[in-house]
Amino acid sequence: MKLKLLYLVLISLCNILHAEKYFTPDPPPTVISVYEDAVFYDMYAATVNQPLPADAIRQNNSSYTKMLTESQLDSFGNKLTMNITIGALCDNYDRLANVYLALVTKGSADYDTNSVTKLELGRFITPFMNKNVSPTSVPYAFQMDNVAAILKDPVLRSQYDFWIEFVVLGVPYAAQTQVSGCAGRIDTFKGSLSFTTTTDSSIPATNNFLLPITAAKSLNNYSATDVPGQTIRMLSFVLNAPVNNANFYLITSNHGANSGGEEYIRRQHFISLNDQPIYNYTPGGKSCEPYRQYNTQGNGIYGSSAQSTSWWTSWNNWCPGDAVPIRKIPLGNVQAGSYTFQISVPSAQFVGQQGDFPLSVYFQGEKQNVLSTSDVKITDVKIYPNPVVDVVKISSTKKIKATEVYSSDGRLLRVFKGNEADISEYQSGMYILNIIFDDGMSLKHKIIKK
Template identity: 45%
Template sequence: MAAEDNDTVKFKLFDAVTFYDGYLYSKNPDSLVNDGVLRHSTSLYAVPLNDSILNNIGDSVWLKVYVQACCDNYDRIGNINLAFVPKGSTTYIADSVSRIELGRFITPFMDKNKKPDTVPYAYRVDYLSQILRDDSIRSKYDLWMEFELFGVPYAANQEITGCAGRSDVFKGTLILETSKPARPLIGTDVLIPIAMKHLADRQNNLNNYNVNATDTIGKTTKTWTFTVSRDVTDAQFVVVTSNHGANSGGEEYNRRWHYIYYDGDLVLSYRPGRKSCEPFRQYNTQANGIYGRGKRSDWVWQSFSNWCPGDVIDNRIISLGAVSAGTHTIRISVPDAQFVGQQGDIPVSIFFQGLTEGSLPTGITPLRADGTPVPSKPEVDMKVSGSHITLTSTHKIYDVSVYDVNGKRLHSQEGTQPIDISSLPHGVYLVNAEMDNGFVEVHKILK
């Protein structure tokens, strides 16, 4: 179904489809429904993108997701994926084809009998335009959009009025919106799916205790190797990670620094989490321990939350510039992660995208945690005098950490008192300064 105005066209790919108890898997009550939706399981659905959709893709692309409460009143993980299916196939096995994750989200704690009973999520993914319009991809594959949302009804069966004996957990709607018209494509897309999120303890997740989820047992570090078939003039990684583990001391409740390396060089460091989860409180209509009884301060939210029930998980874009053909690596390290009791993990999705000519879209304005644009120049001034580092900023700096190039934390403090590095050996170090506006700046020093 398409709807147009003067500037955009919208395609409703999924229209209030019902997801069921994820543990029923293949026993989907709607398996015989003839609505054009391929139901891989009770938690993973797919629809093909036909030519009437693909031929209308413009330069800007948005994915808009709406999740309505049924009989799951807990926070769950969901995501939107793109699957590359052999040309002419009318069905496929999800784990047997290449797939990339386009957007991840966390559902709120919802009581279906209270309003609002629907939560919206949105992603701007302009880089998807090049993929959906590329003839070299479309001549080889049919493109299918997937909606994945795993839920269970067992608590709601007991706690939510009208949910006794029911297995439906959520309803999901997905709208693909795009600008028009599109400019001509320049170059061919070189797309490499590297890692795809799986359920806990599967091969592409990250933790420190599963042989398939780490390079070395006891360390939260994993390396992926991939091959670029030809030189590209511009390239990027798209990375999605979220920390899970709700046990006492679990990773869900501890913000950890994440480090991403490309061919051995650090290209991104970040600590997940919003400045505050209060904007999403309205969607959490079921009482829960995350939001509590009343408003929490920014400091409290920043002390424990990696993500907010009712919010998206960030798509992290890492610009690489020109990349030569050959074998390359990407490594993610979370050196402080504990995984108490060998519980929890970090589901990881990564893909590489490059162009043989021209540049990837730059029209996306990066946003920081409070929704304001990332500044074009540093907001933290760092001065090194002898063996001391001093940081100043127009914003309040509430956390400063010093790391070596392997991601080991050597120093951590609150506030901006001078940092004594006299005990550190000569070498390169990273100084992370986290401010009260939700933005983190990373400065490199050579001692």
């Protein structure tokens, strides 16, 4: 009996040793530090000349950018979390903050943030913080495994350098009189940003496809709309080939702090693709009590005592001290062709023509085949102005062969060569442009003639 038991133990030990020989455990997490205690300043003041975070460029008082090194990019696995810590300095109000991934032409020493292609990786709201009251910092975490696929994409890496923009808006004027030690100071917040990454060997590799659409594009019904008087944005793009397991990644947040402002009213948002509804949501819907601990400066949102979840969800769109959701909209397999993404918020009012819903969205999925560098170049189409008085212009990374103008009932009115269409002779109303590219693909887009 003892010999049999010893035999079984030896067999088990051999099996374990055999398994260890052929099984390599996944590596431990790697932390990639990008910014450490970067100091932000008054967004309205002249750009300061203060020390910079290591290897960073100051774009303005509220924004830094920094290129990820090849060594850092090589360190990314297929699991990814972005970690941010914001520390209190001399702004004691809730402010908007963002992180962007800028795709910059390979080898560039700098770039224009207003024209570069970029994705918004995360958006968050700072709490009302008093730097003299603990806790003096607030953490944020964003799970973004899909972004790991972008950072590891060899074709994108052959075309672009990846830069991380870190933006924290801030204004010190209230704190200069309300917070001890802030008189005369214009430093608003300090921030740190890092990525924690690891590799899960059970997740199969995919052939990443990325199409940036827009980043922080204004949306309202009075100055930033594609349909006058309505809160609507229509964003057109072209897919040159089918994309599997596709998703939109969408970020919006409602702002407008005036009386009756959009921050204080929850509005339903509707998303459609080529006029077909695909998603809807109403921001908010959660209690802000978990973030009360970080709001150390007295304010009119939190008050002096805890509130019920029903009270918070009756009006609140976001919480000071919390991240804004990144909404993943599944699309399944999407065929090659032209598409128009539309977001509408029909009940939004923007009292006094104040407020804005900054909009960021990109499209990501899996290509069916291995790509060459030319296959992944972004097809970007811009149609402006819209509404239009006379001449509508079209800019595109593809060459435009012709532009057809149709009435709202589908009658062909005129064909224009090139990237302009003069519709000054037509009556006010809605028209449809059919933009035909040299490669035979086309894109339809609605415009409004004033």
